[in-house]
Structures are given as structure tokens and as C-alpha cells.
Amino acid sequence: MTAETLLYLISDDDITRALRDDVRTGLTGSPKVLPPRWFYDARGSELFEEITRLPEYYPTRAERAILTERATEIAAVTRAKTLVELGSGSSDKTRLLLDALSRIGELGAFVPLDVSASALEQSTVDIATAYPGISVRGVVGDFTRHLSALPAGGKRLVAFLGGTIGNLVPAERAAFLHEVRAELDPGEWLLVGTDLVKSPHVLVPAYDDAAGVTADFNRNVLRVINRELGADFDPDGFQHVAVWDARHEWIEMRLRASRPYRVTVRALDLTVDFADGEELRTEISAKFHPDGVKAELAAAGFTTTHRWTDSYGRFLVTLAQAG
Template identity: 65%
Template sequence: MTEFDLDVHRDPDGIAEALVVDVRSGLTAAQKWLPPKWFYDARGSELFEEITALPEYYPTRAEREVLDARAGEIARVTGARTLVELGSGSSEKTRLLLDGLSGHGTLRGFVPLDVSETALAEAVAAIRADYPGLDVRGVVGDFTEHLGLLPGESPRLVVFLGGTIGNFLPAERAKFLRSVRDVLAEGEWLLLGTDLVKDPVVLERAYDDAAGVTAEFDRNVLHVINTTLGADFDPAKFTHESYWDAANEWIEMRLRAQEDMTVHVPGANLVVRFEEGEHIRTEISAKFRPAGVAAELAEAGFRLERWWTDSAARFGVSLARAGSGGA
């Protein structure tokens, strides 16, 4: 395998077609929305890496604390031969798991999956350089579509970190967890990161930092639409907001139009009109309670084996095993 050998399941035409579907659906809805996966072109991936280092954005540090403390235990409990990471990005936190599994002596392969080919190629190259005996195969794809194509020797440990599971609406979340269960053999593993319910002020600041990095990240979805579909969004005319929805226990990221405007999206054969003050919901980030995580995992066909939090109980990491009743 060459240094940048990747299994690519997303082609430029397919990406553009999927974006067209989402833009047409989301920007013609009574309450406009866009899915958060479209933040992540090369620039979006860079911005998110910046976000994870911001003082307001605690989830990355809290989750890393758990993984640092528990990686050896995870390795002993799972005995995983293949580590599969969904939405890998830079794979930085995953190195803690790679070290734990390598030290335990069972690890044979690492399969990172990400939508960004550029970010994934860089991560694969770095991991291969630092773990020369490891079989590393990157998969460029969408974890809502390409789970069944993931390679790897059993038992596999699938990790879905960063609280990304919170970006799904509840029904989507249930479907996704079940799809993960369906590609795993009984006895294989899921490691899941979930941000926990806490003070709304802390949550809102985590998604609207003082330096404005999250605002730039949020507006990047408009740059992606401009670049891919030839739209004429002026991102500077949209204000970034974070909002705590107490009823649903999730943060919403929004882009609010500063004035009346008309936006042309020729690649989607669409004209979109905005009134001053109207917003696009660009992301939800659900926050969880321990009992809810356990119930959702059980409903999807997993048995919760371990539950850990960081020292401040801000972030939860669950280790669950695929049980009977799955595919």
C-alpha cells in the first residue's frame, strides 16, 4: 500500500449531487437548514482543528482526558485487532487508542473514515509514519452511507468521538446507531463520545468563541455552496449565533441574515430569498444524560459495558458491545 492509499467512495460529481439535494431541501423549507457535514472542505477541516484548541471549546480536552486514562482498559476489554474511526479528521485523539491497543499487542489495522480526502490523506500519512507496522487504510466516504464498505480484521472497535453523534436528530441518531450495529458481528465494539447536559452559558460559549473561529467555521458552509454550486452568497452578511434549545437539550448553530437579500444557486437551479433577521440552522449538537445514552445504545442492539466521564463530568465516553438481535 502506498503512503496515500485511500479507498475513495465519494467522487466530485456525487458530492455535488448530494449537496444539490440538501440545498434544495434545506433552503426551500419554511425554516431554512443545512446539514453540518457541508462545513468540511479542506478549509472547514482546518477551522475545526482550530476550534478544538479554543479555551471555550471543552469537549476535545474532556474527551482526551478520558481516553488518556482509559485507553489501556479499552484495549484489554476489547482485544481489538482493527480500530475503525468514523469522521476521523486529524485522528489526534485516536493515537491514544492506537498506543493502548498496540501496547496490548492485538492491533493489526487502522481504518479511518472521513468525508475530506485532503484531511484524511494527511492523517493517513502521519499515522503510517508513526506506526510503521500497522496496516492503515483510509476510507473517503460518508459514515451515513458507507459503513458496510469498511474493511478490517475482527474483532473491530468502531470509534465515533467528539460528540458528533449529537449532530443527528433523534430519529436519525437511532437509525445511525442501528446501521453501525448492523455492520458489526456479535461481540464487536463501539466506543462513543457524547457531550453531556450542563450550564447553558458554558454550552453557548463553546459554540460562539470570542475569537470568532466558530463563526468563520459556520459561514464556511456558504463558501462551500459558492464554490461547488456557483452560488453568490455573501458570507459576511450572515451573523453566526449559538442557541440553547432547552426543550430538546441541544445547541443550535445559526446563520442570521443581516438584511433582505436574494441568493442565486445556479448549480441547484435555485433562487433563495432571505428577509432581514431570517436564519439558517446549520447544526444541532445534542447534549446527553447517561441514562439516555444507555437506552439509545440498547435500542440499537448494543450492551453497555463501560461508562466513563472526565473529572469534571462534562463529557461521557461509553464502550458498548454488539449484542444479539443485530444483523
Template identity: 60%
Template sequence: MARQAGAANADFGAHADGHRFTLDDRLPADHLANALRSDVVEGLTASPKSLPPKWFYDARGSELFEEITLLPEYYPTRAEQQILTRRAPEIAALTRAMTLFELGSGSSRKTRLLLDALTAAGTLACYAPLDVSPSALEQAGAALIRDYPGLRVAATVTDFEGDLSLPPRAPGPRLVAFLGSTIGNFDAEQRHSFFTALRHTLSADDVLLLGADLVKDREVLVRAYDDSQGVTAEFNRNVLNVLNRELDADFDPDAFEHVALWNEEDERIEMHLRSRTAQSVKLPALGLSVDFEEGERMRTEISVKFRRDSLTEELGRAGFTVRHWWTDEENRFALLLAVPSR
């Protein structure tokens, strides 16, 4: 479907049913192509080499990630779902949110627990997802306005890593959800910048709902990112297919093996692709040739795991006060509510 024009001036008030979904596209047409080129040049010419995890998620990568969430070893999705199932009515009662923002919403499926609870509480007027994918937003928006007859969906196509400004006319109080422990993909400096930028966009009545995976047994963590069926390995190598397609590169995905390891010092899982042989890869679209030594690793993701005290302190330094902290029954994952500090 085509991106809707003119939605940047959309009103957040009442709309006729035919206009309950709008899409504000903030990204230039070449934004993702330019961002990919920049990230690949920076990452593959660095030592050690790395790529940001956001490039996993082409159509095939998104399919593989959905498979990962169903694997017995991958607990985060189920654990967060368990907390939301139990706590969504409480979250709705505490926040009384009229607008639910979601950062990196994708398909918005998990969010339905919050939408149901806020609708039942009688406060919700608008759901405002932010994502880089217009097609994901359009598909989710069509489903939501069908299933929630009174709901207004005001979607924004943006890269929230660089643009965290929330539409100012969204009715408050506002609940900003950042789920799935995506915050774990940021290192400490990136997290501080992110939390600080988000704090500056929120008013005194707004609330942050944050999902965070917790530190736990090393073997449990590693298995979650290196499953017995090899789905995560295929997901990891698929980023090379993205580079081949988008940059005319000649990576051989089978020449790299998937590695997941626990970094004890930084308390994070790291995913790498390790070169099976000495090889040279060409990326003609960038005028770049990259050499890999046998056994050389290229990091493709970090997934930081958190402790309650240190995460609370991090949020405090950025101007947030944690009001509520919930975990699943096995204390694997946390959802927290944080408000702007007075």
C-alpha cells in the same frame, strides 16, 4: 496524491512495508458535488431553512475548527482527550482489538492514544479509518505507517451516513470508534437509524466506543459555540463561502450574523445564520433564487447533548448494551463502550 485504484480487494493480512497503506474509494467521483446540490436545494427551499453541518469542512473550515478546539470556551476536545489519556489502556485491555475502525477520522490525531494503547497491549494489527476526504486519509495514513512500523492502515473513502458496511476481512475482535460527539449532529430519528445500521454490521465480539457531550449549564454550552474571539462565527459563515465557490452563489457572508442558542426542549445547541437585512441570494448552478427576510434564521448545525440514562436507552433500542461509561473530571463529556446485545 492520487486515489489508489484496486484497493477494494485489499487483503487485511500481512503486507510488505511498501503496501501497509491502502485506500478503498467507494464514492463516485461526483458524489460530494451531487450531495451538496441535493442538501442545498432541500435545505434552502424548506421552512425554516437549514444546511447540514458537514459542509463546514472545506480546507478553511477545517483550519477554523482546529482553532476552535484550542479556544478556552470550547471544552469538548480537551475533555475527551482527558478521558482517552486516562482510559485508553483500559479500553485496550477490555477490547483486545485487532482492528480499530474510526468513523469520520479526519486527521486521526486523537486516535493515537488508542493506537498506542492497543499497540502496547500487543493486539493491534490494523487501523481502518473511514472518511469522505481522501486527502485527509492519505495524509494521516502516511504519518501513521511512518510512526507505527508494524501497523497496517486500510483506509476507506465513504460517506458513513449512507454506507456503514465495514470491510468484512478485517481481523477481529474489532473496535469501532465514533469520537468527538459527532453523534450529536444527528437528531433522534437519524441516531436510531445510525445505531441500528451499525449494529447490523458488527459481530458478537465487536465493540463500539462512542464519544458523547453531556447536558450541562446553559451558559457553558452557549459560550462553547459562541466564543469571545469570533472564531466560531467565522467558521459558521464560512459555509456560505463554500456555497459561493461550489455553486456560483452570491451570498455575502457579512450580511449574516452568527447565532448560537440552547434548545431546552430538545437539549441541544443550535447554530444559525441570521440575515441582517431582507435579501435575495442567487445560486445559478442550481437555477435557484432564495429570499431571506430581515432577521430570518437558517440553521447550520445541531449539537445534541446527552444524559446517561436516555443515551443508554437509545443504544438499547438499537441493539447495544452499554458496558462501561467514563467521564472527565468535571463530568462534561462521556466515553462509553457498548457491545451488541445478546
């Protein structure tokens, strides 16, 4: 498996254009916002992997525990011949599904989709080496734009893990789920991981760890903009903030200016002023109730057949079938 076997649906120029658009729109809006996808350059991806190992960050461990216990059942129910993973990253937890589906004996293909070509180049090589009997074809694309390019047929199971669906606001989630359903044939499957609503005393530390790794990860978006667009942000001049929004039932990550700043983004010929204490929102992470997940899936045309939580009831994995 080499990089040449990847299907590229976005180019470096596409990514640069999207970054320019997001930064111009986000920094000139009120309030200022940036989408979380720009955290994930090579350094950002390393920091996120470190976050998943922190004691405060339970979602990765909780979801892994569910998949460890239930992967065989998922494989037996779906008997998928093609496993598609959206936002795949390193595809680490996905190996539990690959192992289980391989034991069932019907899995023939694995299709990871991720916006990061570098992440896919490595993960597809690793997966192809570990599972020589499976066809592995990575797709470099955006799961909100490129679902129609996924290979058709093959009794597919689409996995969307890690709670990533929580980065979408409700209208975006509805549109995304409808698009997934439109691309699946009746009887095909969607497996989705969602973090559940719980005490802010558990939620907030997961996004504001004592070691400061999440703070470094949050500030990384400023480093990306500095490097790619010639901006002059002082990352250390912005405080990492994680806030539980009880009305929307989501965590917001923000960067708060420690003093008044004037930032220049040379590639956009843009000057942006930050007041002392002004905040830039960099991520939302919605939390869910099990029946709410079921209702959102039903509205998109899916029937929930199975749902599992970890032993502490912190995280939910839902298996749903396209109607």
C-alpha cells in the same frame, strides 16, 4: 501509504450531487436548513481545528482527558485487532487508542473513514509512518451510508468520537446505531463520545467564542456554496447565532440575515429570498444524559459495559458490546 491505497466509496461527482441536493432542499424549505458536513472544506477543517484549541471549547480537551486516562483499560477490555474510526478527520485523539492497543500486542489494522479525501490522504500517511506494524487503510465515505463497506472480522472496535453523534437527530441516531450493530459480530465493540447536558452558560460560549472563530467557521458554509455552486451569498451579511434549545437539549447554530437578501445559486438556477432577521440552521449538536446514551445503545442491540466522564463531568465516553 499513498492516496492510491485509499478506498473511495464516493467520488467528486457524488459529493457535488449531494451538495446540490442538500442546498436545493435546504434553501427552499421552511425553515431553511443546511447539514453541517458542508462546513468542512480545507479552510473549514482548519477553522475547526482552531476551535478545538479555544478556551471556551471544552469537548475536545475533556474527551482527550478521558482517553488519556482510560485508553489502556479500553485496550485491555476489547483486545481489538482492528480499530475502525468513523468521521476520523486527523485521527489525533485516536493515537491514544492506537498506542494502547499496540502495547497490548494484538492490533493489526486501523481503518479510518471520513468523507474528506484530503484529510484521509494526510492522516493515513502520518499514522502508517508512526505505526509501521499496523495495516492502515483509509475509506473515503459517509458513515451514514457506507458502513457495510468496512472490512469484516478481526475483532473490531469501532470508535465514534468527538460528540459527532450529536449532529444527528434522534431518528437518525437510532438508524445509525442499528446499522453499526448490524455490521458488527456479537462480542465486537463500539466506543462513542457524547457531550453531556450542562448549563447553557457553559454550552453556548463553546459554540460562540469571544474570538469569533466559530462565527467564521459557521459562515464558511456560505463560501463553500458560493465557490462550488456559483452562489452570491455575502457571508459577512449573516450573523452567527448559537442557541440552546432546552426542549430538545441541543445547541443550534444558525446564520441570521442582517437585512433582506436575494441570493442566486447559478448552478441550480435557483433564487432564494431571506427576510431581514431570517435564520438558516446549519448545525444541531445534541447533548446527552448518561442513562439516555445507555438506553439508545440498548435499543440498537448494544450492552454498555463501561462509561467514563472527565473530572468535571462534562463529557462521556461509553464502551458498549454488540449483543
